[in-house]
Amino acid sequence: MLTIENVLINTRGVRYAKASRFEAPTPVEWDGVRGSSQRGPACPQPPSSLLPVVGDSVAGLTFDENCHVLSVTAPADASGLPVMVWFHGGAYVTGSGESRKYDASLLASEGVVVVSVSYRLGIFGYLHDNLGLQDQIVALRWVRDNIAAFGGDPANVTAFGQSAGADSVYALMLSTDEPLFHRAIMQSAPLGARGPERAAMTEALRAFVTVDASTPADEVLAVQQQVPAMAAQFAPAGGMPFGPVLGDVDLTSAASRIELLIGHTADDGSPYVADQPDAWEVVTELVFAGPARQFAADWTAAGGQAATFNFKWRPEGAPLGACHCIELPFLFDPDGWTGAGMLAGQEPDPVLAKTMRGLWAGFARNGMDALPSRSLEFGG
Incomplete structure (x- = not known):
């Protein structure tokens, strides 16, 4: 049996x-070096609006527009293991795959290789040409070409993400026919x-944001902070002003080759209307839960296989219930989430955490056959 002691952080901050700013990414050939402990940079960003809820996800990181890095966590003796590629959330304006909060040692101990991806955010990544999405595609190609050296199987890759990361998985499934991954897990996607x-809205943003390649990064961020007020007229999309713009989508091709697990937390919407408890359920249903159920149904109708989940665990006295992000300390090292306001000073249930990591890794390994039900519930 794998234990945390024989899990090796193979390398961090791999480019x-x-x-250049507002330019498409150019792939960088991996030099074959493994074992770095140096975390890579995060994209320049403002403080997270969810800072009181989840804590500082970029504490200790440097900032650089050239944030095209990834980190790999794998069992020391890995060979031909399933691969799970993580895309972080943060409304496409905050966060980083290099965050201590996404330490994947416990997840990798379930017998998978985990890759955490960082990509351009906000104005840097989504004002022009879906550059952040292009970054993610290049990262998946890197996984395809190099992950075998870390003991991963490039023919068995699961893309998974939470919030904007889950929305990224949605966009990745529907924007390219390249067989870069074979299963998908979408956690609290704000569909x-x-x-x-x-x-x-994106066209209006391009007219509103008057920065260029020479504008200092701090001035770019100052302009970016003005965007939400302007974007509010485009509700509901204005609630997340940045993100990939897709044309007409056809689920048929993706559904025929990608198995899907999609779900939400019971009170996903609570941080966004924290002072209006009567609105928690409404926002959760409109932004997260209802669209997730509908997307799973559409995926099945298009010939694919889909399962859903609802994460209901909430710590006693939690100010926001089973809120957005509450499941993340169950997948990743809970030490990275110490002090997060959403936990109300409590620890994640270790038994439930082990169950959830086992199911996520099992789905990555064997797809639908690993799930006890097509409709999962955690806690509650």
Whole structure:
């Protein structure tokens, strides 16, 4: 049996691409070096609006627009293991795959290789040409070409993410026919904020944001902080002003080759209307839960296989219930989440955490056959 003692952090901060501002990413050939403990940079960003809820996800990291890095966590004796590629959340404006909060040692101890990806955010990544999405595609190609050296199987890759990371998985499934991954896990994807207004909103953003390649990064961020007020007129998409813009989508091709696990937390919407408890359920249903159920149904109708989950665990006295992000300390090292307001000073249930990690890794290994039900519930 694998234990945490024989899990090796193979390398951090591996550069998979480089890019000048507002330019497409150019792949960087891996030099074959493993074993670095140095965390790579995060994209320049403002403080997270969820800082009181989850804590500082970029504490201790440097900032650089050339944030095209990834980290790999794998069992020391890995050979031909399933691969799980993590895309972090943060509304496409905050976060980093290099965050201590996404330490994947416990997940890798379930017999998988975990890759955490960082990509350009906000104005840097999503004002022009879906550059952040292009970054993610280049990272997945890096995984395809190099992960065997870490003991991973490039023919068995699961893309998974939470919040904007889950929305990224959605966009990745529907924007390319390259067989870069074979299963997908979407956690609390804000699909209700993805609608016909997004294309028009992005065009308006391009007119509103008057920065260029020479504008200092701190000035870019100052302009970015003005965007939400302008984008509010494009509700509901305006609730997440940045993100990939997709044209008409056809699920058929992706559904035929990708198994899907999609779900939400019971009170996903609570941080966004924290002072209106009566609205928690409404926001959760409109932005997260209802669209997740509908997408699973559409995926099945398009010929694919889909399962859903609802994460209901909440710590006693939690100010926001089973809120957005509450499941993350169950997948990753809970020490990285110490002090997060959403936990109300309590520890994640270790038994439930082990169960959840086992199911996520099992799905990555064997797909639907690993799930006890097509409708999962955790806690409650």
